Amino acid sequence: MNGDIAPLDPASAEPFYRQIYERFRGAIASGVLKPGDRVPSARALTKELGLARGTIDAAYSLLAAEGYIVARGQAGTIVAPDLKQRAPLASPRPRPDAGAPPSFRPDSILPFQMGLPALDAFPRKIWARLGARCIRAMQPQDMLHPPVSGLPELRAAIAAYLHMSRGIDCAPSQIFVTSGYRHTVQLIAHALLKEGDRVWLEDPGYPPTRELLGHMHIAAVPVPVDGEGVMVEEGIRTAPDARAAVVTPAHQSPLCVTLSLARRLALLDWAAKGGAWIIEDDYDGEYRYISRPLPALKSLDRDGRVLYSGTFSKVLLPGIRLAYLVVPEPQVERFEQIHHAFAGGSPQLTQAIVAAFMAEGHFARHIQRMRKLYAERRAAAKAGLEKVLGPHVRIDTPPGGMHLILRLQGQRSDRELVARMRKQGLYTEALADWNIAGAEGPALLLNFTNIDSRRTAEELARRMLALLRS
Amino acid sequence: MNGDIAPLDPASAEPFYRQIYERFRGAIASGVLKPGDRVPSARALTKELGLARGTIDAAYSLLAAEGYIVARGQAGTIVAPDLKQRAPLASPRPRPDAGAPPSFRPDSILPFQMGLPALDAFPRKIWARLGARCIRAMQPQDMLHPPVSGLPELRAAIAAYLHMSRGIDCAPSQIFVTSGYRHTVQLIAHALLKEGDRVWLEDPGYPPTRELLGHMHIAAVPVPVDGEGVMVEEGIRTAPDARAAVVTPAHQSPLCVTLSLARRLALLDWAAKGGAWIIEDDYDGEYRYISRPLPALKSLDRDGRVLYSGTFSKVLLPGIRLAYLVVPEPQVERFEQIHHAFAGGSPQLTQAIVAAFMAEGHFARHIQRMRKLYAERRAAAKAGLEKVLGPHVRIDTPPGGMHLILRLQGQRSDRELVARMRKQGLYTEALADWNIAGAEGPALLLNFTNIDSRRTAEELARRMLALLRS
Numbered sequence: 027m028n029g030d031i032a033p034l035d036p037a038s039a040e041p042f043y044r045q046i047y048e049r050f051r052g053a054i055a056s057g058v059l060k061p062g063d064r065v066p067s068a069r070a071l072t073k074e075l076g077l078a079r080g081t082i083d084a085a086y087s088l089l090a091a092e093g094y095i096v097a098r099g100q101a102g103t104i105v106a107p108d109l110k111q112r113a114p115l116a117s118p119r120p121r122p123d124a125g126a127p128p129s130f131r132p133d134s135i136l137p138f139q140m141g142l143p144a145l146d147a148f149p150r151k152i153w154a155r156l157g158a159r160c161i162r163a164m165q166p167q168d169m170l171h172p173p174v175s176g177l178p179e180l181r182a183a184i185a186a187y188l189h190m191s192r193g194i195d196c197a198p199s200q201i202f203v204t205s206g207y208r209h210t211v212q213l214i215a216h217a218l219l220k221e222g223d224r225v226w227l228e229d230p231g232y233p234p235t236r237e238l239l240g241h242m243h244i245a246a247v248p249v250p251v252d253g254e255g256v257m258v259e260e261g262i263r264t265a266p267d268a269r270a271a272v273v274t275p276a277h278q279s280p281l282c283v284t285l286s287l288a289r290r291l292a293l294l295d296w297a298a299k300g301g302a303w304i305i306e307d308d309y310d311g312e313y314r315y316i317s318r319p320l321p322a323l324k325s326l327d328r329d330g331r332v333l334y335s336g337t338f339s340k341v342l343l344p345g346i347r348l349a350y351l352v353v354p355e356p357q358v359e360r361f362e363q364i365h366h367a368f369a370g371g372s373p374q375l376t377q378a379i380v381a382a383f384m385a386e387g388h389f390a391r392h393i394q395r396m397r398k399l400y401a402e403r404r405a406a407a408k409a410g411l412e413k414v415l416g417p418h419v420r421i422d423t424p425p426g427g428m429h430l431i432l433r434l435q436g437q438r439s440d441r442e443l444v445a446r447m448r449k450q451g452l453y454t455e456a457l458a459d460w461n462i463a464g465a466e467g468p469a470l471l472l473n474f475t476n477i478d479s480r481r482t483a484e485e486l487a488r489r490m491l492a493l494l495r496s
Numbered sequence: 497m498n499g500d501i502a503p504l505d506p507a508s509a510e511p512f513y514r515q516i517y518e519r520f521r522g523a524i525a526s527g528v529l530k531p532g533d534r535v536p537s538a539r540a541l542t543k544e545l546g547l548a549r550g551t552i553d554a555a556y557s558l559l560a561a562e563g564y565i566v567a568r569g570q571a572g573t574i575v576a577p578d579l580k581q582r583a584p585l586a587s588p589r590p591r592p593d594a595g596a597p598p599s600f601r602p603d604s605i606l607p608f609q610m611g612l613p614a615l616d617a618f619p620r621k622i623w624a625r626l627g628a629r630c631i632r633a634m635q636p637q638d639m640l641h642p643p644v645s646g647l648p649e650l651r652a653a654i655a656a657y658l659h660m661s662r663g664i665d666c667a668p669s670q671i672f673v674t675s676g677y678r679h680t681v682q683l684i685a686h687a688l689l690k691e692g693d694r695v696w697l698e699d700p701g702y703p704p705t706r707e708l709l710g711h712m713h714i715a716a717v718p719v720p721v722d723g724e725g726v727m728v729e730e731g732i733r734t735a736p737d738a739r740a741a742v743v744t745p746a747h748q749s750p751l752c753v754t755l756s757l758a759r760r761l762a763l764l765d766w767a768a769k770g771g772a773w774i775i776e777d778d779y780d781g782e783y784r785y786i787s788r789p790l791p792a793l794k795s796l797d798r799d800g801r802v803l804y805s806g807t808f809s810k811v812l813l814p815g816i817r818l819a820y821l822v823v824p825e826p827q828v829e830r831f832e833q834i835h836h837a838f839a840g841g842s843p844q845l846t847q848a849i850v851a852a853f854m855a856e857g858h859f860a861r862h863i864q865r866m867r868k869l870y871a872e873r874r875a876a877a878k879a880g881l882e883k884v885l886g887p888h889v890r891i892d893t894p895p896g897g898m899h900l901i902l903r904l905q906g907q908r909s910d911r912e913l914v915a916r917m918r919k920q921g922l923y924t925e926a927l928a929d930w931n932i933a934g935a936e937g938p939a940l941l942l943n944f945t946n947i948d949s950r951r952t953a954e955e956l957a958r959r960m961l962a963l964l965r966s
Binding site for chain 1: 605612615616627631640641675686691707713809816818834837839840842844846
């Protein structure tokens with residue numbers, strides 16, 4: 027192409043860079059330039075065409091961005107060698123909405139992956155209907171920065187739900203919508219803690235909390251867990267002056283035990299006396315299969331020491347990225363200030379969909395259905411695993427939660443076993459990875475919500491068995 | 497134009513270079529000078545006008561920075577050849593989609609509110625169609641935690657866009673999707689800064705940056721701004737060892753001046769030598785009405801010191817809560833680690849909609865349309881305000897941005913005036929509130945993107961006039 031390039035048309039409506047771009051595209055499409063062919067350097071072409079270097083650069087950038095040409099450093103610029111196979115970047119993608127809605131492929135879930143709700147049981151049709159409605163109804167105020175603390179209708183729906191379902195009495199103004207648990211913890215840390223502060227963490231406990239606080243230079247004080255939940259008296263003995271405690275009273279994460287009433291009261295008493303904060307991480311308090319869910323610790327909070335953290339990740343979808351925090355009334359102003367400084371709010375659309383889902387009763391119905399489904403799936407998973415794995419494991423049966431704990435018999439390493447299982451596509455977790463100072467285990471953590479039958483459990487168990495035996 | 501240039505006015509409040517600059521602009525706007533026409537050399541004009549060479553150079557720099565003229569080396573300097581396509585000032589404005597089901601009520605927008613795009617011109621129908629499609633097409637993998645750094649298709653679309661539109665050469669893996677500018681700044685601060693670090697901030701500058709860094713115990717060093725942008729040499733004099741600088745090179749926020757090439761190079765040089773970071777806040781770099789947008793500072797970054805911050809708030813909708821950060825390659829791993837610890841990713845749905853919007857070419861078209869519309873609205877707003885407010889104000893005409901700056905004549909307080917205007921529903925901002933140590937002003941900042949006609953501007957101006965007179 028170099029040498030025989032036709033002069034550009036200065037009278038054209040197309041700017042020069044665009045004309046050059048079209049020339050190259052044409053030459054490539056017609057086969058005049060082939061994959062791997064060298065194209066003139068921008069400098070040479072600049073000289074040849076008598077145009078500004080910037081014009082040539084613009085044309086080449088466009089060609090590169092769309093995948094037609096590739097810079098090869100010293101070797102110069104060439105027509106992309108794999109051009110035929112590759113779809114150019116800017117070309118329209120195949121439309122997924124052509125014809126019928128695409129079929130649902132639950133096989134893309136990794137077996138046992140922790141923290142996931144039953145994706146096949148999610149009410150996708152209702153969700154899509156509400157979503158389409160919310161997006162069509164968009165008004166100017168919906169396009170603006172959403173209120174940083176959350177859409178008023180969503181905050182009101184959450185307050186009503188917490189009142190009924192978790193025994194928490196709070197005003198919508200105490201609810202702060204966040205983009206997830208980590209965001210909630212950050213908000214609390216920025217508002218109430220400072221570098222160097224010490225915070226009780228349950229041991230074992232959810233690893234991301236420790237990681238996050240570590241990055242914020244807040245020191246974790248591990249407090250052991252027994253059959254009654256976190257050992258409050260141990261925390262008081264070790265670090266009476268800690269500024270906060272992160273706890274999971276409904277189902278301890280990951281041991282699933284429930285914090286006893288005596289411990290709840292002791293914890294509240296400690297916080298009230300020392301002016302410390304209790305961060306109640308109620309990540310799946312709804313999912314209790316024996317009797318009805320317990321009221322939240324927050325419902326006992328007479329002194330305004332409890333910050334209640336809830337999330338839609340487990341009861342709806344992790345992909346929705348919505349969670350919330352209930353702040354004691356006297357701290358609301360402080361949190362508003364901090365939340366405003368640090369965040370710009372969650373997307374209007376996702377909040378509007380969840381608010382509609384709650385307001386129309388779908389949320390309560392969905393939880394009700396899932397509670398029943400999870401009780402069944404838990405029983406089926408346990409039976410299937412026990413049948414195949416037999417004496418290699420002992421399976422705990424806690425009152426609630428979304429995972430099973432498989433205690434390994436003998437002194438083997440759960441970490442090493444998990445590494446081998448992941449290679450086989452089995453996404454278990456090692457309890458050892460949830461320990462801080464303690465040595466609970468060895469045990470595997472297995473989410474059961476996506477195991478749809480006892481047969482599936484048995485199949486998965488057979489894949490595990492070979493690894494357990496070796 | 498050469499030869500018949502009228503004498504300049506030595507009594508004018510405008511300095512000579514500014515008068516020359518205005519002459520050329522006028523000549524270009526009226527068609528006396530056409531795209532591609534040669535303009536006199538600086539030396540010839542210096543001689544002809546009997547002025548200092550520096551004066552002519554200043555005028556020509558300004559014209560070049562704003563894209564009116566282009567130096568062509570030996571071939572001399574010409575009026576930018578692609579000026580017509582880029583800044584057409586009189587075309588029919590795009591119709592807001594009149595057929596959308598629920599009625600659209602743009603009256604809920606507060607007049608002059610800063611930072612908002614033209615809400616009536618947003619392609620709501622296309623958006624709703626894509627949104628409904630994305631939500632219907634939801635698959636299990638879309639329900640899971642989205643990849644923390646962003647959906648792959650969105651990161652690829654952003655990288656391609658930045659390459660073409662902002663001259664930035666980066667891989668999708670260097671793009672981190674965030675939930676907004678504040679989130680971007682937090683991510684940078686957690687990854688690269690520590691408590692007690694000092695950071696240059698432009699003075700005047702966007703107030704939330706200072707507030708946010710303050711909460712993170714990072715000290716702001718105000719650096720003044722003049723006609724060439726932030727005064728880099730002042731920053732070096734005051735705080736040579738600062739760890740970072742937050743700058744707005746395209747259109748300084750709020751003065752809208754463009755950072756000169758000399759300053760850009762000095763800033764990059766300072767950062768490279770001291771190992772400091774440059775945070776380029778390119779919040780509305782697309783909206784330049786004179787010639788094509790300037791390449792980003794990041795495009796000149798040879799030493800990997802620039803963190804480029806972009807956002808969809810201004811080019812799409814604030815309510816979408818999506819922004820992005822481009823990280824130098826060697827820092828990618830560090831940012832992945834930090835981003836993972838602090839965030840759970842942005843919602844799958846909003847990312848999928850934006851990715852589809854970009855992949856199908858709507859994004860590029862929308863920006864193109866808005867650039868044209870904003871140029872019209874800016875001219876209409878300026879004309880309407882000037883007609884009614886007359887000698888009470890002087891209105892700057894910077895090359896880009898989404899707001900006007902109304903310089904108040906006399907020594908009155910812009911803050912006090914703004915307080916009274918807000919009571920009347922006029923949502924102006926006081927330049928004084930954007931000052932840190934400096935005392936720019938008094939002036940009002942007025943977003944013009946939602947002022948749909950000169951008549952609207954005149955009506956609003958009449959409401960302002962009573963307050964300006966009192």
